[in-house]
Structures are given as C-alpha cells and as structure tokens.
Amino acid sequence: MSKKNLKRLDLIFKNEFDTEAILAKTLVRSHDEIINDLISSGLKGRGGAGFPTGLKWKLTADNPGDEKYVICNADEGEPGTFKDREILSSVPHKVLAGMAVCAKIIGAKKGFIYLRGEYKFLVPELNKILDEFHALLDKLDLAFRVAIFLGSGAYICGEESALFESMEGKRGEPRNKPPFPAQKGYKNMPTVINNVETLAHTYSIFKYGPEKFRDLGVKDSRGSKVFSVSGDTPIPGIYELEFGMTLQKFVDDFGDGDAKAVQVGGASGFCVPRKKFSKTVIGYQGKLTGVSLPTGGSMMIFNSSRSMYNVLHNYLDFFVEESCGQCTPCRVGTQQLLLGVEAVKKGEKPSSYLDKLLDLAETMRITAKCGLGQSVANSFSSIVENFREEMIY
C-alpha cells in the first residue's frame, strides 16, 4: 500500500450541535441572498445528475402553485452506494435544516423524506429526530412539517418523477420530462427534490458561507463529495473527499494493490480499466471516460481475480429486474443484452455479436424514457469495450 495521499475532509459528518443557531441566522436572511450563496458556492446535486442546487430552488420558488413541496430523496438504490444511510443516521439535523430553509424560500408547508424500504430500520430513530426538529421549527416560527414516506423495494423510484408517482400511490414509472419537478412535481405542484447529501451540504454553506465550499474541488466540480467505497479494498466504507482527484490516486489509497478496474457511479456508471486510471479525474467535468456523467459517489473496486463477465452479468441481471417495464427499449433491451452476453459466452453466437449488442445499448441510450434505460449503456459499453476478451472466453 502506498502512503495516504488524498486529503480526507470532515464537513458533512462533523456534528456541531448548532442547528438552532444556524437556522435562526439563515431564516432571517433574504431569499435572494441565500439562493445567491448557493449558486456561487457551486453546489450541484449529489444524487448523480449534478443540477445546480441554488438554481433548482430558485426555479421552484418562481413557479406559481397552490402548494409546494420539499422532498429529500433517500431512495438510495444504486449498487455500491450507502452514504445517504450514513448521513441520515449520523447527521440528520443537517438534512432537515436544509429542507426547512428550502421550504421557507419556495413557500412549502410540507416536506417528505422518501426513504427506501431497505432502510425501514432507520424509521423509529428518524421519527424521534423529526419530533425534536418540529419543536425547533415552532420555536423559530416556521410552519413546516416533514414526514417520512417509505418506499417498498424499487430501484427506479430513485428517479425523481417515478418517486412522485410512487408517493401518489401508483406504480413507480417515470414521467415524461419536461415538465420538470420545479414546474410539476409531487401532485403536479412545484417541488424541490434533493438528494440527502445535497441537503446536508446546504447546511455547511449556510454555516460557513459559499467561499469555503467553493475553495474545495476543481473547475465546475466544487466542494467535497461523500464516496461509498466497496469491492476489493482493505478499507471499505464512507469517505469524504475533494473533487478533482485522479482515479489513480484513489486506487493508490483505497485499492488492494491489484485493482484492475473501478466502477464509478454504480451499475449505471462507468467501468474504468487500469490503463485509464491516471487519465481519469473524478468530478462532473471529466472528459476522458465519462466520469463527468452521474456519479452518486459509488466506487467499486475490482481486482484481477474478478471476472468482468460476471460483473457485467450481475449488473444486467439487476437492470432486467429493476426496469419498470414501461418503455420498450429498456424492458426488452435489458433482457436482450443479458441473453446476448450469455449466448456469446457459451459460444452460441460469434464474438462479433457483441458489436450488435453495443449498438443495442447505444439505441437504448437514445430512446429509453428515463435515466435507467439510458444509462445501461454506460456500464455495458465500458465493460464490453475494455474487457472484450473476458466476454468471449
């Protein structure tokens, strides 16, 4: 193992017990000031899509609606991600404070934490914290209430419009966009929906100001990011790091010395092979491999004992089950990709069949209705192109 060369940060998980003071200080500021702070901090959505948070709040505040909602997306389902659970168990008040400030700005009276069913065991503790928090809001004279809405085991409900459908008692099938949640979200009302980590970051920005946040990271990727590290690593767990590191540095710190690939962004993200480690930068704007695309912070390391065919097969199996089945490219595409790689592996199809499958994945990227179907191509193409032999032999 090489020496630790990445700076560990402690912004999110530092427990400071000053929620009341920070909220009291922030709630009296003008809405424009707060939004400008968020925009200038450079904070982008930490669920993966990376939409500027300040802008999201502003758009929702500007859209008219009889009722508005703030929703915390805690439907953390991406394979290899577990940071939101940790944030909600150790610093939930930061997330709630972010929701409260957002509610005041956009004019929402109600908020929800959409918690994935797999995390139901967190509910008793969260309810206790909610009671305390509601008492605090009363003291600060803010009419806002947060409730927990429990999911029931559907990956797709992490997609924001599927999440709204689910809350409305329907199958979790994504909607067409536009309209976006800022226009028509939950119950067709303007809604801010933010990832758990994003909301926790807003708290740090209220507390320390936008500069401190902006000082971290590179170019368009500002601030720190919580990474969920798993796979072939001696030190799996949750780490807060700065944006802008190369994958090589990451692997030097976290790998077991034999890393052959890193899956950045979970099953819907990209698989980066060893030879591209030093050229790949983690952040929203990396050009070389696609790490500029959604990463919720899932980092899975595979060492040379792993079969990348098995890895891909596991992902495809996952997508086949979790595809909502609404649009044909995704429903049929995921199944055909799975059958296709199995056929090539067994020798029932020639290796050139992989090129047809790559075309199919590309077609899904263009034609699928939501991010799930579109992003299957990310992992599929990056694994098949970089580890083609493993798919065949």
Added chain:
Amino acid sequence: MSEVKQMVKELANQYGRSNESLLPILQGIVTKELHISEEAMIEVARELDMSAAQVYGTATFYSFLDTRPTGKYVIRVCKTITCMMHGKNQIIRELENLLKIRLGETTHDGVFTLLETNCLGQCHKGPAMLINELPFTELTPEKVRKIIIEYRNREISAN
C-alpha cells in the same frame, strides 16, 4: 364484518383515503398479514374508491409488497455485485441447508421465507441480508447459523 375488511378499514382510518395513502396502507397490510391477498386488494379499492386494477398494479410493482403468502420472517439476501463478490452464494447455501428449503420457498411451518433481493445499501459490509426490516451484515456461515438459531428459539418461546 370480515377480518380483512376490518383491518383495511383501520388502516384507511390511520393513513387516510387519498391516492397518497395507498402505498402506506399496502405496507401496513404486509406488516399485519405478511402478504396482500386479492381479497385485501379489493377491499382497499373499495375503501379508497379506486379501481381494484390500480391497487393490483401498484401492489405488484414493488418487490417488498408480497402478493403471495410468505413466512413470518422473510429473509432477503442481497445478490448485487459486492455482496456477490464477498460470498453471498455461500450464505444462501447455508440458509438453504439450515432451513431445508430452496431459494424462493417457505419453510413448512410457515416461519421463514428465503429470497434474494437487489442492493441493500450495505455494500461495504457484504454479504448482507434483511430479516423482515432488520439488516444483518458481514455474514459468514457461522454467523448465519447463530442468527437462525436465535430466531427459532424466539419462535419456540413465543409458542
């Protein structure tokens, strides 16, 4: 009033009768009855004044809403990538041996159901499983044996 009717009515009183109450009510039925029967679905539709087809559609979409009878304790072993890498197959084999059932089946006494599930968000502590809503992580065959014995003892002392 039948038992199911009574239960659905109570849940509707608790969660409300709007569309937004549907998922909480269905989750409540699973907590009480272990699965959502057709009778319960029809009753929910009547209580919430929506079509039974909508209730069926929603109930069958979510993997944690069982629409077939299950055991009292549903064991869901994570089968997603990092748990697979860290030996979930061994865990499943151990559970199959202990419970004398195959994946997807329920023990004859109706106590345990064994299923696989997708990512539980415990990837750094794999292999992982849920028993009802409680997570168990960093599983080994020995650990699994202890857990199952504990649950069985609890059943014996409860009866």
